[in-house]
Amino acid sequence: MWIERDNKKQALIDAAKALRSQVLVVRGARQVGKTSFVLDALKALSGHPQVRINLSLQRGGVIDGVDYFGRDFFGAAEDAGQFLHNVSLLLGPIERLASAAVIFIDEADRHPVSLEAVQTLAGLSDKLKVIYTGSNLENIAVKNSATGRKLHFDLYPITFREFLRAYGKQTELAYLDGISLDDKTFSEMHHHALNDHFALYLRLGGMPRVLDAFLDAQADRGRIPGIIADLAGTIEENVKSVLGEKTALYEYEDVLRRLAFLSMDTLKFSRLQVNHAGRGEAKRLVNKTVGARVAHKIRLWDSGTDLSKYILFDAGVLNYLLNGSDLLGSKAADSHRAVQYETAVGNEIIAALPTRDDLFYWKSKRGAQVEFILRSPRLTAIDVKSTRGDVRSLDSCAVFEKEVECLVKISQGLPRRTVNYEARVAGAEASRRIELRTLPYYLSGRLLELLA
Template identity: 25%
Template sequence: MQRVLINKLIEWKNNNNFKPLILEGARQVGKTWLILEFSKKHFDDYIYINFESDSLVKSIFNDDLKIDKIIEQLSIHYNKEIDPNKTIIILDEIQECSRALTSLKYFCEHNIKYRLIASGSLLRIASNKGSSFPVGKIELLHLYPMTFSEFLLANNEEKLLNYLNTINSIEKIPELSFNKLKSYLEIYYITGGMPESIKTYLETKDLEKVQKVLSTLILFYKRDFIKYLDGKDINRINTVFESLPTQLSKKNKKFSFKVMKENARAREYIDSIQWLTDIHLIYKIYKNNAAGLPIKNYQDNNSFKLYMCDIGLLNNMFNVSIDTLSKENNEKIAYFKGSITDNFILQSLINLFDQKPYYWSILNPSHEVDFLIEYKNNIIPIEVKSNENIKSKSLNVYKEKYKTTTILRIRFSMQNICLDGDVLNIPIFLVDKTNILIDLALNLLKSN
C-alpha cells in the first residue's frame, strides 16, 4: 500500500530547521506501518521503541531528561550506535510514557542533531494525565484512514488514478471509467479506509471477512475505553459511540442527547463526546449561523453532528450489505445510504483540506446544507446526494439568503461532472479532486 502522507515525512526529513515530529491519528489507521516504511526507505538505520510492549525502556526517561544521557541509554538498551546523521529514533505508543512525551521539548530546545518521530492514538489524553505536552516544540501531522484514491492505488489501478490526476477541465468522465469508479466506490463503502480491512479485501476479495475485521477493530476501540477510563465514563462513552448509527439515520442528523437516553443531559455526556473526538474516532461538526469570514467566528456551539472517522466502521455498525447499498432509489434504506455517503464526503473533505467543515440550517421552512467549507477566502456550500437525484432546494435557499457572498455551490451526486450556472456537480467518487475542480469552476465563472 502507498500513503500520500509519506511525502510530508520526506519534506520533514529534508528540512534542516526541523523539530521532533508527532504523527497522530485514530487507532489502526497505519501510523506505525507508515513510520517504519518511511524510516527503512529514507534512513540508513532506525531505533524502534514501543512503550507498550517494552516497559523497561520507560525507565530511561524517569530521571532528568538530559538528551546525551537518553541517547547513551537507548544505545546501550538496543545495543546499537545512534548516529544523528544516519539514524532516526521512533517513539511508538508514546502515550504510555508521559516523560518521553515531555522529552520532545528538550530534544527541540537543547539538541537539534537527532531525528525523532513519535506516534500514538491517545496523545491528548496522555497530556491530561500529568505529562507536559510540548506545544510549539514539535511538528504535528495527522494520518487519516486511507482515501478512495489510495484505495484505487492499492487495487493496482494506477492508470485509472493517473487519468483522474490529469483532469484539467470541467468535462464528463467517459462512461467506462465512470462505471468502474462507481463499482470501486461501492466496495470502498464496505471496506472503508482502515488498512487492515483493505488488506483483507485485497487478499481474499471476501467482504464478509472484511466485516469481521471491522467488527474486531470496533471491539478493540471499546477495549481502549476500558483501558483508559473509569466505569461511569466507560458507560457514557459507549452510549455516545453506539448511538451514532441512530443519530445519523435521522432525517435531521443534528446530535440529540435524548436519542441516547430519555432525559439525558448535555453536561453528562459532553466530556464523553470530547474524549471520542480527542482520540480521533469521531468528528464533531458544528452548525454555522452565517456566511461570514472567518467561518469559525459564526460557529454555533450548541448545535452539532457527530460522524465516524471512517465509512467502513460506520457501515459495519449499520450492518448494511453491499447488495443493499448498490440498489438505486431504495426508500427503505434512503437515510442509511444518505448517512454513509455524507460520512464518506466528510472524511474525504477533512483529509483533503485538513479542516473540519460546518453545516448550515434554518427553520420555518426547514432547510439544511450538509457542509460549508472555507476555501481561498470563499465560503462554499455543499450538498450531498447519495444517488442521481440532483434537486437542491436547500442550496437554492442558501444562495437566496447569501447572494453577495456565494460565488460557487457544490453538489456531490452520482451524476457526471458538470457546471450548471454556479452549481458544480461532482461525482461522489471524485471527492479527492474537489480542490482541483473548485479551482477550475472558479476560473470559468470569473471568465464568464
C-alpha cells in the same frame, strides 16, 4: 498486501527532515496503520541512525518482526535525562552525531511522561528527529503543553484514490486524475465504473486490515466480518482507556452507533444519555471520541455556540455499525445510505485538508441544511445526495449567505459546471446568480484542487 501511500509517505519524510525546534506527532485512529506507515517511511531514511521505541512494552521486544526498546529505555524522568543517556550509550555522544538520528516513539500515550519531554527533545532537533505516534495523544493531559513544539501529521484511513491504485484499477485512476471541469466531454463508461468502485469503497472503508482481506488474492474474504467486529472492539477499548468510571456505564459501541445515526444533524447530547449518566458525561465521551480521532467534529458555520455534528472516521466502520458485519452483502436502508455517503465524502474532503477543523456545515432558521462548508480556497457550500437529488438546500444557502462564492452538489451524476446558475428560494423574493458545480462521489478527494 501492502497498500502504498506514496504522496503521504513523502510528506512525512519531508516533514521529519525539516524539523526545527519541534517534534513530529503522527495522529490517527486506532488500527489506521500509523506504525507500519512510519516504519515504511523510515526505510527512505536509512542513512540516518535510527532508534525504535514502543512504550506499550516495559522492556524491549519484537512486535511484527520489528525490534523495539521499551519504557525502561525512555525512563521515568520528565526531562528525558535517562532517555538521552541511553541514546548516547547506543549511538555515541549526541552532539557528535555525523547525521541526525531518527527516534521513533510508538504508543507514546501508554507512557505519558514521554510527552512531558517534548520541550527538551524539540530543542535537540538538529541532532534528533523525534517522531511520536499514538491513538490517544490528544486525550492525554500533560503539565508541559510545549506550545509550538509539536508539528502534527494526520494519518486517516486509506482514501478512495489509494484504494483504486491497490485494487489495480489503473485505467479508472488515470481517468479520475485527468478530469477537468473545463472539458465538457466525459466518459460515461469510466463514470459508471468509478461510481461502482466508490459504492464498493463505501462498504469496505479504508481500514488496512479490512482492505488487506479484500485485496489479497491469498486472503479469505469470509474473514472480513470478524475483522471489522474486532476493529470496532479495539476502538472501544482504546477510548475506554481514557474514560472515568461514570462513563464506563455506557455501552460504547452503542454510543458509536447512535453517533452514526445522528451524524446527519446537530448532535443533542441528551440523546446519548444512558444509565443515569448525565449530559456532562455524554459530552465528555464524545470529546474523547473526537480526541481519539474516531469521530470528526463538524462545527456550525458562524455560530457562537457549540451546535456541532459529528461523522465517524471510516465508511467501513460506519457500515458495520449501521448494517452489520457483512460489509459486502448487507442491505442498507435509504436513510442509512444517505449517512454513508455523507460520511465517505466528508472523510475524503478531510483527508485532503490541512486540518479537519477546516470543515464546517450550514443550517438555516427555516431548517434547510448544507452538509459541508469550506472557507478555502473559496467559500463553498457542499451538499451530498445519496442519488442525484435536488439543490434546494444549496439554493437557500446561496440566497441567505451572500459571502458564499460557489455551490457544489456531490451525487451520482456526471461532472458539470454551471457558471451562471440562478439560486432561488420558494416563497422568498430574493435570488442570486452563482457558480454551481456538480461532482460525482469519486471526485470528493480532488475537491480542493477543482475549486482552486
